[in-house]
Amino acid sequence: MTKGQDSIDLHVARWAALWEGNPAFDGEIEGAMTRMQFILRAKNRRDAAAFAGQDFTMEDYDTLHHLMVQPYPTEATPTQLAEAVGVTKASMTGRLDRLERSGMITRETDSANRRRVLVRPTRAGREAWDKYVHAGMRREQEVLGALSAKELVALNALLRKAILGLE
DSSP: OOTTOOHHHHHHHHHHHHTTTOTTOOHHHHHHHHHHHHHHHHHHHHHHHHHTTOSSOHHHHHHHHHHHTSSTTTOBOHHHHHHHHTOOHHHHHHHHHHHHHTTSEEEEEETTEEEEEEEEEOHHHHHHHHHHHHHHHHHHHHHTTTSOHHHHHHHHHHHHHHHHHHO
16 A cells, blocks of 8 residues: 555455446445445444443444434334334344343333333433443544544535435
8 A cells, every 4th residue: 555545445446457447337436335334344343342241232232222312201112123223023022121131121011002012211221321322422433533523524514415315
């Protein structure tokens, strides 16, 4: 690598040579997509290391996080949580069982509709979420720490534009 080049530049150069003359290959798109994946993998590795060897897992945090960001009064059904997290209802049941056993959540029948179960965080769940969400924010700042505040604004504007094109 030369000064100012990253590992993705080498990847794009290899692909450009392989796909030379193929109009389907766009080095700028390949570079952007691969860099976004690289950044996300770096964040995920840091998250995995932060939870390694603990009783509170990334899955516990992810489930609790999706519960905590619900509108007041901070409750959701297991189905709503499964959809928000992107797991099956059966997987969510296992996650909720674990969180309930550890005192992080409660599950209660909805008084307005006895067929519904409402999941709510406990004080211990709120405290755990608060601890881990702030640590997660610090890890995210580390991952994007090479960027200035102005560069982060520009990056967000570009990513927002790409997402608006997909929504």
